[in-house]
Amino acid sequence: MWKRDEAVRPPQPASSPSPGVGPESSTTRVDLSRSSERDIVNIGKSVVIKGELSGSEDLTIEGQVEGKIELRQNVLTIGPNARIKAQVFAKTVVVQGEVHGNVTASERVEIRDSGSVDGDLSAPRVAISDGAHFRGSIDMQRQGQVAKPDMPKAGEARSTAAASPTVSVAAASGSSSAPVR
């Protein structure tokens, strides 16, 4: 997951974005700053990701993501400044920003009053605050487990990898820099 032979620098503090990562960059290198001792990673406001974002720790997104987000065992928080155009899969999803796409959670989806979702929700429990915007369907049918995302076919995977780079959020232990695939 972590390719140390690549020129990856340690993550910079949130106030000073890593050099080489511009606000409109679509590179796979992401400024991931740790906010606390817990495994929570933040994606800042200026970051734009196009592709697949997957990981095994809690994630807060304040930037823009286009593609797919997959955090099956963790909590995904879409911050008030975030703009997401993606299919989202997580254990719990908290929406405070804007999402265009379907959201699937194995435990819970919560749309706060500043949140906006245009897409379908699928979760055993869904909470929508007054003032939130929502358009779509809400699937609260008990299915046991979260629906697994469609696995791409072999041919599609290769072309997807070439066209849309994948960003992984690494586990906490033993990692000090963002992985790049």
Next chain:
Amino acid sequence: MAGLFKWSVRKSDAAPAAAPPAVSPEPALTASKVLPRFLAVVSHQPAPVLVDLGGVVGANVSFFGDRLSCRLIVEDLVALVEAHAKRPGPGGLSAAFAKQLGTLEPESVDGILCWDLFDYLDRKTGQELAARLATLLKKGGALYGFFGTTPAELTHYTRFVVQAPDAFRHRRYPATPTRRQVLMNRDLAKMFEGLTVAESVLLKTGARETLFRKS
């Protein structure tokens, strides 16, 4: 000294107590005899599909999800009514409804929550919408709605917040004024051809709470 002799402060000397902040009272609970029947009909279906034609209400999402484990499709036609009232679109409101509901397959829905949507529609638009809704319902499905019985200038919309299987609260928010079209029982029967009135209760508010079934 006052403390030594435990002189009590005369009421007139006491500083006036600060007035509590004004709190708008919670709208009163409205009892429902028809909603329990709607729930009973829908709950018999495994993994039921409901369509809510009003704006999303978080409390209702939680309520129906917990009680029915359903799939709830929110198609906010009330928002279209308001948008059309402010600026009519090409093709009229019927065309907008048809486009919004176009993704739903015929006979794919177990329950439809109309709330008081039809109060804001002219007769022709109401007729067309009723026909479309009837096709969406599965056999045995149910449609739940409120129909005003007195002509009035409507200046607000109502969000129906379900508090219990047999009770809800109203929450009002501003609307572009529109004239309510009163539909008599025979008008409703004709409008919702293909559905039968399973229950109809006249509320104190003057609205008729009605349950239609598709046989």
